[in-house]
Amino acid sequence: MAVVVVAVVVLLVALPTVGPGNGSLQRRFGPEYERTVARHDGDAKAAKKELAERVRQHGRLRVRPLTAGERETYEGQWARAQERFVDAPGTALAEADHLLTRLVHDRGYPSDAYDDQVAALSVHHPRHVEAYRRLHGMAGHAATGGTGTGTEEMREALLRGRDLFRELLTAGPQDTAEHRAGSRRFRMRPGAPQRHAATKGGA
Secondary structure (H helix, E strand, C coil): CHHHHHHHHHHHHHCCCCCCCHHHHHHHHCHHHHHHHHHCCCCHHHHHHHHHHHHHHHCCCCCCCCCHHHHHHHHHHHHHHHHHCCCCHHHHHHHHHHHHHHHHHHCCCCCCCHHHHHHHHHHHCCCCHHHHHHHHHHHHHHHCCCCCCCHHHHHHHHHHHHHHHHHHHHCCCCCHHHHHHHHHHHCCCCCHHHHHHHHHCCC
16 A cells, blocks of 8 residues: 555656646636637647646736726726727727737737737636627728628627726726626627628628
């Protein structure tokens, strides 16, 4: 029995670890973990090393709280961008992307380089970081006069971006009752983007 116990201990000590919590990286990053593995051509060790480095660099980031006035201003600006989607989806997407980028900066995330922003967001908002990439990419495509992106695709990007926007807007200390009231104002009008898709077709 003693030999078995010693063998198990030796095996555990010999297991490779990459950064904080080898197994926890997959649980922490979720879909972002799978995306990173795929980007490394299936090399899980390389993916874990990259994700562990992101945690090392951005894991201790302190998010700056927003004032009630700042949150209300952001909510109003996002609502106007959503309403503009009905007649000008490309413009609405660009406005939403600008708002997200500014909010990321105002919450204290890196603002000098897009890649650093994405890396930090992937650590703290792994479920929504892909929405940030997608919205940013589509907004840039539309701004340069690119074609081939349908209205429904842009609508989906806006909705996914809204999820990240909400999470960034409400993360941290805040008045709960005020947040509930703001959330009611924040909901997208049902059917608005769908009406554009039905009446005007793709972008």
